[in-house]
Amino acid sequence: MRHEAHCNWLTGLKLDLRPQLQYIKQTMDPIELQAETVAQKVRHYLITTMGRTADEANDEEFYRAFCTSLREEIMINWTATTHTLKKKGLRKLYYLSMEYMPGRLFGNNITNLNAEEFIKRILKRLGRDMTTIINMEHDIGIGNGGLGRLASCFMDSLATLQYPAMGYGMRYQYGIFEQELICGVQVERPDCWLLTPNPWEFRRDTHAVPVQFAGKPVKRTNSHGDEVYDLIDCEEVRALPYDLPIIGYSDSPDFSVLTLRLWSTKESPRNFQLQRYNAGELGQASENTSLTDVLYPNDNHDAGKRIRLKQEFLLVSASLQDIVNQYKEVHPNFDGFADAVRIQINDTHPALIIPEMMQLLTKNNDLPWGKAWEIIRTCCAYTNHTVLKEALEDWNAQRLGELLPRNYSILERMNGEFCAEVRKTFPGDEERVRRMSIIEGGQVKMANLSIYGSNKVNGVAALHTEILKASLFKDFYEMYPDKFVNVTNGVTQRRWLLHCNPLLSAFLEKRIGKGWITNFEEIAKLKDFASDPETQQEFLAIKRKNKERLLKMIEEDMEFRHGHGKNFAEENFLSADALFDVQIKRIHEYKRQLMKALHLLMVYFEMKENPDSHRIQRFAMIGGKAAPGYHVAKSIIRLFYCLGRTINRDPVVGKKLKVIYLENYNVSKAEVIIPGTDLSEQISTAGMEASGTGNMKFSINGALTIATDDGANVEMRQQITDEWWPFMFGASSNENLEMRRSHSYNPLDVYTSEPKIKQAVDALKDRSLVENDAEHESLMAVYRSLLEGMTPDAFFVLNDLMAYYETQKKVEELYQDPNRWAEFALHNIAGMGAFSADVSIKNYAEKIWEINPCPPDPKELKQVRKEYSEHDRCRVIPS
Known part of the structure; x- marks a missing residue:
């Protein structure tokens, strides 16, 4: 009896709603009707799963209800795909x-469903902001x-x-x-x-x-x-x-x-x-x-x-x-x-x-x-x-x-x-x-x-x-x-360009179409536009907007985490005119964040002596986590804190050079940091980095790379060509291997023979950067890793430091010519077609797995959609 009464109620509901639905269908275009359908589902889930109406639900509750509504279409294809793969x-x-x-899955899922504009329509109907809803997801x-x-x-x-x-x-x-x-x-x-x-x-x-x-x-x-x-x-x-x-x-x-x-x-x-x-x-x-x-x-x-x-x-x-x-x-x-x-x-x-x-x-x-x-x-x-x-x-x-x-x-x-x-x-x-x-x-x-x-x-x-x-x-x-x-690694251009850099994606679509989204080799067509001044200017304008977005994100994050975003920005930021010099990755000695720190010290001492020795502004940003038990890596993080405090507060140097550490680096932050970067730091000891994928993400978003010839940097250079890969430096993997085999490297020789290096390294122990004994001990741990112990400077930081220093001068010189910089950046993007994860997976499929594509069976899709639509008729909006 209970079930029969429930069905009678639903039948009556359908009859009552039909005039209203007929009016909706006559007055709305199909997309608006579909948007209203999803909006109704959101309201439905808010009430049935949370006991909240759309007006009173907070952003987190709304986010969950919205995702529950959106995933219904996903579930149809998921079920059909699963059935197909049981053949x-x-x-x-x-x-x-x-x-x-x-x-975060929400934004990426919308991108892969080609549904961003549609989702914005739904949210507009419900009076919600898309950015706010996306930020609800961890x-x-x-x-x-x-x-x-x-x-x-x-x-x-x-x-x-x-x-x-x-x-x-x-x-x-x-x-x-x-x-x-x-x-x-x-x-x-x-x-x-x-x-x-x-x-x-x-x-x-x-x-x-x-x-x-x-x-x-x-x-x-x-x-x-x-x-x-x-x-x-x-x-x-x-x-x-x-x-x-x-x-x-x-x-x-x-x-x-x-x-x-x-x-x-x-x-x-x-x-x-x-x-x-x-x-x-x-x-x-x-x-x-x-x-x-x-x-x-x-x-x-x-x-x-x-x-x-x-x-x-x-x-x-x-x-x-x-x-x-x-x-x-x-x-x-x-x-x-x-x-x-x-x-x-x-x-x-x-x-x-x-x-x-x-x-x-x-x-x-x-x-x-x-x-x-x-x-x-x-x-x-x-x-x-x-x-x-x-x-x-x-x-x-x-x-x-x-x-x-x-x-x-x-x-x-x-x-x-x-x-x-x-x-x-x-x-x-x-x-x-x-x-x-x-x-x-x-x-x-x-x-x-x-x-x-x-x-x-x-x-x-x-x-x-x-x-x-x-x-x-x-x-x-x-x-x-x-x-x-x-099988060389790759990254998905859908999240790491289409999703995270919509301005650059639209710029590409206007010039070369959308084929690169699923066939990244088509990005090579951008070469035809690299020398065009109008294209260069538009690229630079996009980069500036992305840099401003990055500054806003850092300020908001500092406000959220420490309650002083605006004050932090005033003391520690340079404007979007500055070179945004970024190194974000796990903190490890072989990745050589320490080399970046020593270079910044060298620049700092030069500018203290002569403020005009560097013509451009440089904003250095470092981010990444150290393993909880990795003492030296944690000490390197503390070095950057001491370095930033010293440099950023300097009344003269601080006008041209700033250093900040990006706290709690993760994927969502990377989606803002990478599009806003000018210079990508890929400076691992040659022969130590298996591949790297951050290097690829930066390049496809228009950053130039300062790099050792290590990991996938080698193949990136070959694809982009030496003409457009200007900032390579350092000993080769073979040279490093030979130094290890022969035990011929002595960092003390470099330290004593290069005054600039000695001055920077001495700053680690002379207390000029620290305010207490704990900081001094951390910096001494870094100092000892370079010059003391059984294998001092095991990753050849000092050996490559002068080459790195000289290459950074080339960076500054090129950055003073914005259009020329843009031309290099556009050629770098155009040369990255081989570094899509799609290419990697095709190589795995052919060389290793010997598997073939298997799209969802159309019969399975049809059957699942039929069952869903029949069930769904007894829910939100009957047909």
Whole structure:
């Protein structure tokens, strides 16, 4: 009776509304009618989910209701895409990464849906401001730096190019951390990005899986006689997935929507150990509940190391179970698994998927060891992102054996077979066997495991891949030369140009059309306009507006965070006439933020002596987070604080030179900083930066690059050509490698022979920049890193400093000729076509995954739309 009465009420509602709807349809154009429909949905969700009317809802409530309305169209395509990707015989990619940096989804989703003007119409009808609503969204806190941003760019390209794919990651409750600077000291605060409900995520309880740690392994054999292990008395954790939609850009309504599945351990009856809690062991009781609390917990102590290992295994085990479950939905046995599944190991963090897959195939699914190994080496591929040996993960063998006893037993067998294979290939070379061994010296080498268990291994820039082959993984390359390929990184031009720089996007569309949005190679057409004075002037006007927008953002951020935005701006800003000189990236010694600081000191001392020694104004901005346990990196941040205070308050120098540190750098800030930058600082020690993607984002937004010939800078220079790449400096990667091999570099020689360098370095210890002992100790830590210890100046800062100083003079000279500067910038944009993430993904698809595009099946789209429209008729506006 209750259901029948409800239907009668709906029938009556439809009859009552029909005259009104007929009037609306007759008086509105179709777009306005559609806008009114969505506006009605927003009002509907405000009332039904929050008990608020549109007039009384605050901005955050309105944002959530608006996203809920907008995502309905997305859900149609998401459902159809998911159904399509379940086709039998389809090969699908699964991308595993410990971090992603999607930024805010709302604005990017609108861009990829081609719906910005339509959304503005809806908001106008509802009396709301688009900028305000966009700012209600928090940056998604599941990444740290380039690794996560690259993974997000790749997911965007996979969706846009309509490849069959799915991403896996972790839903970190508090991100890595929110950076607060107190008198130059980095303080880590929780990044509470989940403080309010995230309307873009969908909890998927039916896909939750158990993950087991520790326990006692019980040996038995499977039907093929292979040793497998059951586990008793173990810790069982429930991994609960939350799905985010990744929307592909399209001009048509038949766009693809891929899934990024994020695992959480926050909610499960078994994750929290009540007995330990009642016994007073509070930390251990909640350890498994807090596994997904923080990205990269500080591993300077045993608890941090244990949690980080658990995090990595959680990602691997949960994702692999999910991959197998999806496969089993379509296939009756594992005969087609190797053909249907491709798994990309993004850096070494997910490398444990190799032994875990062996465990799952041989124990849970009774496959013979040999067949399982063949499957693993067919399905898996590994991307290396670093040449720093200290960044190649090693896990203590005892710790891994205690936490993951079954996996460790498998690793021991794998290692025995691998070492036998090495001995057979290189008889008598036991030193090589030791270097290549997966388990050696009580450590498990995750990079060695990743290479051994993968079908392909790729570097992320041509120079980087050559370094892998020639030095870092030389032994492996000599054994498996066919495994190694290069896929240069790229960025998505849709977020990093179309979305974040609308003025420049319109400028491009007016001259070369919109084809570059999905085929970035078309950006080369801009070369035809680079020497045109009118084009140059328009470009400079756009750059100025973007610089003014950046200044406004910094002032508003300082007001929000510290309550003194206007005062901060008056003391620390230069106008948009100044050269905006920007270095934003993770703080690390090899990225050489210290070189930037020393150069600023050199300029400061020159201007103190002669205010006219530099003809242009320079506004230096530095941003990035230091790892919580990285003492020298934190000291470098404090150096910039002391430097900015000294320079900015100087009554003479401060008129031409300013230095600020951009607090809590993230994706949303980058979307404003990058379009407003004149000079992009890419000054890593040559041979150390695998690729870089910030360099690409700056270039496509019209910044010129001052750079070492490192990472992807090499290929960018080649594409742009030396004629339009004026600010290269420094020793080459080969020269740096030779200095390391020969131990021929002595920074003290440079320090004593170059007066300008000596003056700048001495300022670190002579107390001229500091106001207290704590600051002095921080700057002394930086000083000692340059001139003292076993390996002083390990990243050759002083060796390249004079070349950098002289190249900065060229920067100032060119900046004095605005039109010429614009011409260089336009040629730089035009040369960036090869550095789209779309190009990278096509290369991965062809060289590594061997997958083909698979757009949503039109029949699936039609069926889902039909079901939705029939259901939707009983809701907001009946037809």
